[in-house]
Amino acid sequence: xxxxxxxxxxxxxxxxxxxxxxxxxxxxxxxxxxxxxxxxxxxxxxxxxxxxxxxxxxxxxxxxxxxxxxxxxxxxxxxxxxxxxxxxxxxxxxxxxxxxxxxxxxxxxxxxxxxxxxxxxxxxxxxxxxxxxxxxxxxxxxxxxxxxxxxxxxxxxxxxxxxxxxxxxxxxxxxxxxxxxxxxxxxxxxxxxxxxxxxxxxxxxxxxxxxxxxxxxxxxxxxxxxxxxxxxxxxxxxxxxxxxxxxxxxxxxxxxxxxxxxxxxxxxxxxxxxxxxxxxxxxxxxxxxxxxxxxxx
Numbered sequence: 001x002x003x004x005x006x007x008x009x010x011x012x013x014x015x016x017x018x019x020x021x022x023x024x025x026x027x028x029x030x031x032x033x034x035x036x037x038x039x040x041x042x043x044x045x046x047x048x049x050x051x052x053x054x055x056x057x058x059x060x061x062x063x064x065x066x067x068x069x070x071x072x073x074x075x076x077x078x079x080x081x082x083x084x085x086x087x088x089x090x091x092x093x094x095x096x097x098x099x100x101x102x103x104x105x106x107x108x109x110x111x112x113x114x115x116x117x118x119x120x121x122x123x124x125x126x127x128x129x130x131x132x133x134x135x136x137x138x139x140x141x142x143x144x145x146x147x148x149x150x151x152x153x154x155x156x157x158x159x160x161x162x163x164x165x166x167x168x169x170x171x172x173x174x175x176x177x178x179x180x181x182x183x184x185x186x187x188x189x190x191x192x193x194x195x196x197x198x199x200x201x202x203x204x205x206x207x208x209x210x211x212x213x214x215x216x217x218x219x220x221x222x223x224x225x226x227x228x229x230x231x232x233x234x235x236x237x238x239x240x241x242x243x244x245x246x247x248x249x250x251x252x253x254x255x256x257x258x259x260x261x262x263x264x265x266x267x268x269x270x271x272x273x274x275x276x277x278x279x280x281x282x283x284x285x286x287x288x289x290x291x292x293x294x295x296x297x
Contacts, residue, residue, distance in 0.1 A: 023143055023165070027059040028052070030090015030111030031164045032140040044164055045135060050191070050230040063143055067114040073097070073124075076258070080203060081124075085110045085117065093137045093260045096211050097121075098200060100180035103128030107198050107211050108260060109139040118147050127151045129179045133213020134195040135162035137260060145169040154179055156187055156194025176251075188215045188248040190227055190241045199252045204267070207255035215245060216273060218259030224276040225257070225265070239281050246277045 024039040025032050028046050033039065039060035046053050070086045076096075083095040089111040096107040103126045110117070121127060121144075130145055131154040132138045141153045142165045150169050157172040178184045184199045195215045203209035212218065216225040227242050229235040237245075249270070257269040265272050282288030289295075 023063040023140075024060050025063045025111050025140065026090070026164075027061055028054055028090065029136060030139050031135070032063055032111060032138075032143055034165050044162065049233060049235065051136065052232055063111070063113060063140055065113055065115070065147075067112065069112055069114055069116060071114075071116040071120055073120060077203060077209075080200065080209075080258075083110075083117075083120075085112050090139070091136060093139075093213075094262065095139075096198075096258065097124060098180070098183055098198070098211075100128065100183050102180040105180050105183050105198070106130045106144070108132050108137040108213060109141050109144050111139040113140050113143045113147060118144070121148060129154060131179060131185060131198065133197065133211070133215055133260070134192045135159050135164075137213055138164070141165075142167045142169060152179075154185060156185075156196060158187075158189075159192050159194035162192070184252065186248060186252055188245040190237050190245045191215055191229060197249070199254060201253060204254070204256035207267075208253035209256040209258060210249070210252075210254045210269070211258050211260075213260045216249075216257065216276075218257055218263035218265055219276075220263060222263050222265055223272060224279070225273055226276065227280060236284060239284060242277050242280055246273060249273060 023032055023035045026043040029051060031045050042058055045051050073081050073083050076082050079099040081097040083097055093108045095109050098105040098107060104124055105128055109130055127148045129152050130141050145151050145153050152171040153169050154171050154173055155163055157174045160172055163170060176184060176186045182201045185196050186199050187194060187196045189195055191214045197215050198211040200209050216227060218225055227237045227245060229237050255267055255269055257265045
């Protein structure tokens, strides 16, 4: 069901549908909700055990087309750029712009549709698709799609119930899917059943790279990764799901991983994932112990 296209940017007005209803944004997670006279009572994403509602309570703001934030874009490697919004929105993920012969893929878009972003994307285009690793990092995907020519927004079928703004531009996929030439969505599960990575076959000098979101979290040491159901609430994943993620990643070529929050494993990323999984499982099953641990009391 479509909630109608956004109105054109007009100074001083929030994003609205044709009936004059504004869209809403959860301040905490940065996900957009459909146009309505008032915001929802609660955010579907934040009341789940993977996320949280702040001590001050649920907060909303209208999604404004005239909102002023600075947008910076920098090159990471040929065909791949990083986009950041300041001040940050919601969780604060960085957005990636991936070039292909079929157009630009926008990965992990922010909860922001101001002209500073839209004009930069239009200039960089044409835009082929918008996609995210999982429901926490969807941002204002639907509103952005409407402003960029109603390009498809890819959401895995297993995460269908977490879509906060249903719309005709949302495309639910199941089998791993090439969404632009050389750019593939790969479902791994774990953090969410539909959690995925974006594989870029030509990146890392042809060795392949992953944009991992929270499916695997690149750690601050830039040499290892971790796996969690909830990062803010520190809920681990089961051994079964960790093994599932590693097996899914083994189906594609990659030697580099770009995390969602600034950290990168520049090379030998596949070996890093395998070693990190073994370490994680070792601690989870008590097969690895601290050398100073005397054992049971």
